[in-house]
Amino acid sequence: MADKPDYYELLGVDRDVDPDALKKAYRKQALRHHPDRNPDDPAAEERFKQINEAYAVLSDAEKRKLYDQFGHDAPGGFEGNPFQGGINPDDLRDMFGGDLFEQLFGAFFRRSPVRHGRDVQVPLEVTLEQVAEGGDTRLVFHRQGQCKACDGSGSRPGTRPPKCSTCGGLGQVRVARGFLSMVQTCPTCRGDGVEIVDPCEACHGRGSVDEEVDITLPIPPGIATGHKLRLDGEGHAGRRGGMGGDLYVVVQVAEHPFFEREGDDLVCEVPISFPQATLGGTIEVPTLGGKARVKVPAGTQSGKTLRLRGKGLPGVRGRGTGDQLVKLHVETPSRVTERQKELLEEFERISFEEAGKEPPEPRRKSFLDKLKELFD
Template identity: 60%
Template sequence: MSNPADYYEVLGVARDADAATLKKAFRQLAIQYHPDRNSAPDAEDRFKAINEAYAVLSDPEKRARYDRFGHEGLSGRAGPREADLRDVFGGDLFEQLFGGFARRATRPGARHGDDVRLPFPVTLEEVAAGGEKSVTFRRQATCATCDGSGAQAGHAPVTCDACGGMGRVRVQHGFLPMVTGCPRCRGEGRIVTHPCGTCRGNGLVQEEVTLKVPVPAGIGEGHTLRLDGEGGQGVRGGQPGDLYLIIQEAEHPFFERDGDHLVCEVPISFPQAALGSNISVPTLDGKARVKVPSGTQSGRVLRLRGKGLPNVEGRGRGDQLVRLQIETPVDLSPRQRELLEELESLSGDHPGQPRRKSFLDKLKELFD
């Protein structure tokens, strides 16, 4: 090998680094560059170099020779001893990185079920009331024909002889043993020779299910409901996935939501605004009568306390805000026109329009 990298540089430590510093640097780098965890193309080479550097520098005798003679001082290379590595990483991490056949919590070939994510439309009425709502969707389910084994009846899967059913094989990675998924059975530990016709051997089929989902009162756009284990089924003992329902608020013909408040706009006529009146407004509980005070200006907001939405965390209920919009009459009948003209002709004597008066006064000041 030409010009091998300096071991101290490889580990990023000073030449007088003590054993603890070496160990710490090695541990960090080995975790960072482990090829199973780092997909960069040079990760494997870096990983090997890190191991090689540590093998030498962690051995006082080899380190002394390396310091005096450089790479030439070392004949033959060996990886760090397994006992040393266990010491550096602790048992569990050692198994992961250097792959003894750690006993795994799940069977070989076990796979988690897929999570399912769905938009979940709710109306403001449903948000207000809370309660249950049905959702129908498709998810993966265990194939009933083969009971999830993936094999035709009478043709049980055979244990993979390449990995002895472990699903993983030990390979030499540079000079360190590592464990990787068995290429023969693709990690399943077994080989299906005669695949089930219903699921084509993967043990899963699509099913349509309908679930009743609790909808918390006051929930809103963008919230997510999670139902543990209601996603797709796993295979060979793998856990099922979860169901995530992403709340989408349906548009309402009257209301816009502002947090826990509801806002609605109600058109009223000019005489209703001027004279005052009782009008009907929509609420989530049905129609309500609301008093419009005389002399109401367009845009005035009336507040109906407690007629909004319940707070999702149980902090009471919001209000309903009724914004009054005065609608100017159009397509006047001759009689309406007559009356309005008469009204306008009287406004000089009795303006009763404070904003207009102040506007006209300012205009006069500026230009007359």
């Protein structure tokens, strides 16, 4: 899919284009490349389809976000008929006006009667380890699947349903409205073109049955909470063998006992003791790949952050890897023994003596100096 043209380039817009400018650009390109207006150019139809696909994706905030992050390699991809569940015809009617809409797009929308199955949305919890590594996961969900006994036809296997008597099998009827005549989906067979007189026993003529689906789903590394993975045609079965809806897997990254995620970086807070902070030393910290040993410099203040390069999460589209930030929290002892108390009191006394009656810590010194200036 790498040689597919970029959606923004197809519409001739910048990547930060706002919805209004996007509409204008799309309108211009759709008019210019409409196959009826380019009867001598055999490539026009394909170009027109791509322009509409680009608009279907970029005019949908969620799909646009996915496209910006993953490009054409987005999970599930963006392929599919843009006139079938992609572009909203009412949107185009507003944009082009009723007459021009009918002239330019009527045929495209009519070619896709509503036989498409509904979409299914399923939540999926993934661990931070899965975000880091990617890989396959198992997903079990329910949907209205195509009846296998009758292949979705709804008729008893081996029988063929007669043509619909209202539309004669076309699935559409012409309705006169004043001077205009319009094509509508047949109200009797709802576009099927047939009447079920001898229904399939397995699905009672519906053509679909409730089924449990168990699939293996590849998790792209770097995925985040709120991302949606789309699987074409894995939603509810379409009507009478029509195309299935899509499956949307909504990702939720599970909480981790140690890590908070900040973009591609992982942040963890590690407590250290007052002597460790003062004297420095080596401590053990968790990373996604196991424990790591980290040097704490002598004289570390609480809140200091150490950076472990490349120990974060992979960037989406393979752009680099984040870091792990180790936030050191110096813990003050909340209970001390008599002996510890004596030693600490002695420590404080010596600190002042050695620094010439001045506290040796720079922040405390400047604080006491300011206090003196203000009140003495």
